[in-house]
Amino acid sequence: MPREGLGDKSSFSSFHPLVSFAYFAAVLGLGMFSMHPLILALTVATGAAYTFLLGGGKALRGALLVSLPLLVFTVLLNPLFNHRGATVLFYLNDNAVTLEAILYGLAAASMLVGVILWFGCFGRIVTADKFIYLFGRVLPSISLVLSMCLRYIPMLRQRYRQIAEGQRCMGRVYGARQPIRRLRQVAREVSILIAWSLESSIETSDSMEARGYGLPGRTSFHIFRFTRRDGWALAVIAVLSAVATAGLVGGITEVYYYPSVVCTHRLTDILPVAAAHLALLALPIFIDIEGERRWRKWNFEM
Amino acid sequence: MAQVEFRDVSFWYPMSDGAALQHVTIQIEQAEFVVLCGPSGCGKTTLLRHLKPSIAPYGKREGQVLYRDRSLAQLDRRAAAQQIGYVRQSPDEQIVTDKVWHELAFGLESLGYDQQTIRRRVAEMASFFGIQTWFRRSVSELSGGQKQLLNLASVMAMQPQVLVLDEPTSQLDPIAAGEFLQALRKINLELGVTIILSEHRLEEVFPLADRVIAMEDGHITCSGPAREVGDFLSRGQGRDRMFEGLPAVMKIYAQIGTGGMCPLTVREGRLWLQSLLPPRAAVTALPQPAESRTHPKPVLAEAKDVWFRYSRGGVDVVRGLDAQVYGGELYCLIGGNGVGKTTALKLLGGIYRPYRGKVLHRGTAMANNKNSLRVGLLPQDPQALFTEITVEEELFDALGDSRCPDREKERRIEQMLAQLELQALRRANPYDLSGGEQQRLALGKILLLQPELVLLDEPTKGLDPFFKAVLADILKGLAEQGIGVVMVTHDIEFAAEHADRCAMLFDGQIVSQGRPRAFFSGNSFYTTAADRMSRGVFEGAVTYRDVVELCRQNGI
Numbered sequence: 001m002p003r004e005g006l007g008d009k010s011s012f013s014s015f016h017p018l019v020s021f022a023y024f025a026a027v028l029g030l031g032m033f034s035m036h037p038l039i040l041a042l043t044v045a046t047g048a049a050y051t052f053l054l055g056g057g058k059a060l061r062g063a064l065l066v067s068l069p070l071l072v073f074t075v076l077l078n079p080l081f082n083h084r085g086a087t088v089l090f091y092l093n094d095n096a097v098t099l100e101a102i103l104y105g106l107a108a109a110s111m112l113v114g115v116i117l118w119f120g121c122f123g124r125i126v127t128a129d130k131f132i133y134l135f136g137r138v139l140p141s142i143s144l145v146l147s148m149c150l151r152y153i154p155m156l157r158q159r160y161r162q163i164a165e166g167q168r169c170m171g172r173v174y175g176a177r178q179p180i181r182r183l184r185q186v187a188r189e190v191s192i193l194i195a196w197s198l199e200s201s202i203e204t205s206d207s208m209e210a211r212g213y214g215l216p217g218r219t220s221f222h223i224f225r226f227t228r229r230d231g232w233a234l235a236v237i238a239v240l241s242a243v244a245t246a247g248l249v250g251g252i253t254e255v256y257y258y259p260s261v262v263c264t265h266r267l268t269d270i271l272p273v274a275a276a277h278l279a280l281l282a283l284p285i286f287i288d289i290e291g292e293r294r295w296r297k298w299n300f301e302m
Numbered sequence: 303m304a305q306v307e308f309r310d311v312s313f314w315y316p317m318s319d320g321a322a323l324q325h326v327t328i329q330i331e332q333a334e335f336v337v338l339c340g341p342s343g344c345g346k347t348t349l350l351r352h353l354k355p356s357i358a359p360y361g362k363r364e365g366q367v368l369y370r371d372r373s374l375a376q377l378d379r380r381a382a383a384q385q386i387g388y389v390r391q392s393p394d395e396q397i398v399t400d401k402v403w404h405e406l407a408f409g410l411e412s413l414g415y416d417q418q419t420i421r422r423r424v425a426e427m428a429s430f431f432g433i434q435t436w437f438r439r440s441v442s443e444l445s446g447g448q449k450q451l452l453n454l455a456s457v458m459a460m461q462p463q464v465l466v467l468d469e470p471t472s473q474l475d476p477i478a479a480g481e482f483l484q485a486l487r488k489i490n491l492e493l494g495v496t497i498i499l500s501e502h503r504l505e506e507v508f509p510l511a512d513r514v515i516a517m518e519d520g521h522i523t524c525s526g527p528a529r530e531v532g533d534f535l536s537r538g539q540g541r542d543r544m545f546e547g548l549p550a551v552m553k554i555y556a557q558i559g560t561g562g563m564c565p566l567t568v569r570e571g572r573l574w575l576q577s578l579l580p581p582r583a584a585v586t587a588l589p590q591p592a593e594s595r596t597h598p599k600p601v602l603a604e605a606k607d608v609w610f611r612y613s614r615g616g617v618d619v620v621r622g623l624d625a626q627v628y629g630g631e632l633y634c635l636i637g638g639n640g641v642g643k644t645t646a647l648k649l650l651g652g653i654y655r656p657y658r659g660k661v662l663h664r665g666t667a668m669a670n671n672k673n674s675l676r677v678g679l680l681p682q683d684p685q686a687l688f689t690e691i692t693v694e695e696e697l698f699d700a701l702g703d704s705r706c707p708d709r710e711k712e713r714r715i716e717q718m719l720a721q722l723e724l725q726a727l728r729r730a731n732p733y734d735l736s737g738g739e740q741q742r743l744a745l746g747k748i749l750l751l752q753p754e755l756v757l758l759d760e761p762t763k764g765l766d767p768f769f770k771a772v773l774a775d776i777l778k779g780l781a782e783q784g785i786g787v788v789m790v791t792h793d794i795e796f797a798a799e800h801a802d803r804c805a806m807l808f809d810g811q812i813v814s815q816g817r818p819r820a821f822f823s824g825n826s827f828y829t830t831a832a833d834r835m836s837r838g839v840f841e842g843a844v845t846y847r848d849v850v851e852l853c854r855q856n857g858i
Contacts, residue, residue: 128400129400129401129404144399147399147400147401147404148398148399148400150400150440151397151398151399151400151441151442154440154442155394155442158442159683159686162681162682162683162686163681163686163687165648165653165679165681166679166681166686166687168653169651169653169677169678169679169748169757170678170687170700170747170748170751171676171703171751172703188689191689192685192686192687192688192689195685195688195689195733196683196685196686196688199685199733200392200394200395200685201395203390203392203395203396204395204396204397204398206357206390207388207390207395207396207397207398207453208398208408208412209356209357210354210356210357210383210387210388210457211383211408211409211412211456211457211460212379212380212383212384212409212412212413212460213408213412214412215379215380215383215412215413215414216414217414218411218412218414219410219411219414219415219416219417219420220411221404221407221410221411221417221420221421221424222417223403223421223438
């Protein structure tokens, strides 16, 4: 596997946007409502693994850098404000610090970390153009606006650099010791950018007009194809997430943290639900590793 | 039946006295390739915009514009959008969406085609223009030439009958412009689309055109095959503003004034020149101008083994650049796209700092961001400098930080307006000026800061030949004051005619440099049309004037 991760070469990202979107909606939705330690552990572990697979060590390190302090913070903070729970560990300023409160803090933080990790993966797989396409099916005009924005951002950035260089050459460089002048200079540069861009947008609107924008019955083109493979993937995702959701809604994976930690069901009852959930979580990892393996094999045969 | 017909069309913009178009009558047949030429502000754009009802200019109009014998105004919007394609100057501003494939589909989406049809049309167009390799890219990653080709392809995807183009290559470098014009030729020859093109680069478009229409002050002065129009423009009343823009071959022919057919291309020009001269011409080279003048020029800026990259992990853009800029000279950096010309320019001006090597200004290294030299940079887009609402205030803004009394400021602004010949436009909004005027205004703004070194990034881009001559005069004036002028340009003809020294950049370093005559005659492809035409007959004749002079000396 490349050290930088698979990135957009991931096999999972080659599925139809609807598949990717449905998948992440299911994972994130389930992740936000599961508080069972087993499910939490699975979500965090697979989330970390998939982050590593997609973005390499750098991405994982980045995600952990955000989530570990969050984890410590929540674990420390929850028992300070929440004194419920049967097992008192010690008293701090006459306030009970309970084991249950610590465990609940740990669970809540893990849920947050899991969601952060998976959300990062969502961003890597469902790229802007896929997102625009999905939106476009519901609101075509919004999707065009989004696409135009994405077109404008790099152009504005490039223009701003040109403006700043020109101003710098006119001797308008102000250091940190002249904050007011510096602020005024930034305002001046931004105002040039706005005037220039408004002026040039007339040409853009002419170009849209010239290509028939505004005629009734506009359609929305995309380059994504829904194939049989996408259908199968969607079906698998539907079945697995249905089982996991049933477990969640049916209370099989329910856990009480107060007054003491109680799992409502025995581990053997939970196992099928957890297995389905694990299968769902591990699906993209499996698809990507299988994809890589195939490539390698194919390369050998060539 | 003419495809497009202008029947005695006159047009006035609101609040302006003179007519923008005066009694224009043209008939354009199906599949004709028509080139419209004329100085800036002669009404080319106004005329072309009449062909597209949705963006037709607003004002008072007389006469009729007909499309297939019916009034164009009565053509319904859908048909007009689909059948008449329109491509403009700026590669960037015509692009609407973020992805190449989406841009190609944009017009078809507007027309309401279904997924299957769009897929097929887009695929066809991408293959026709060779876009398939960058089909899925973001438009921001494309070069200017690719962007303009994309604009053309996305119009062609709608399968228009008539293609109208308003100076489409003016913002492109010569190679990209050549590719673009070849694509137009292919559209015309293989698809039979009528093409109406306005252009300043007559060198390349004259051989392509079935018919050339010359315009001046809103009326048509001449219309016919390129040779006839060229002949007309090099004599008679059209001569003053248009002559400089003609292909070098035609200019030489016109000045020599012998019989025979007027040559149109370098190939024809070579044959014609060889037929004129005896096998061994008596005089084959002009004397070299004296290398050094009486007093040596001071070195203003110097780059010593300079290396530069934009980011730590990036590739080197400039590799071991060595260059000197003297006070009082016009130094031209030429070279293809992406060889680091603009970067080298900014390094010389101290805007970028090298990671290895040194840039010296007046022999001293720069310290703490403080240049010992006042440097003025004219960006590629003059709009990058405009903040005010009138030309006068724009110039005043440049002096905003200076402490001199208001009366002194006014005097200097007045002087600058006169120097740039912008007095008549002092109340105009900078954005209402033409490209050449904007360029001059931006230059004026920089000059008010009294720079000792002026850096220009492609200042001749989009200028008509007349404005180029004005710019050349201004730059020469600066050089005479002892200011060092460095310009990056693709415009070989301009460099050959006006530069004191030229340097060719390749792969981040200077591969050759010297005075224009020696410099260009050392190149064999990257040189002026006059040089390519006279090569083997004359030596070092790089401008059309050189060739004419040598012909004269040989008794022709």
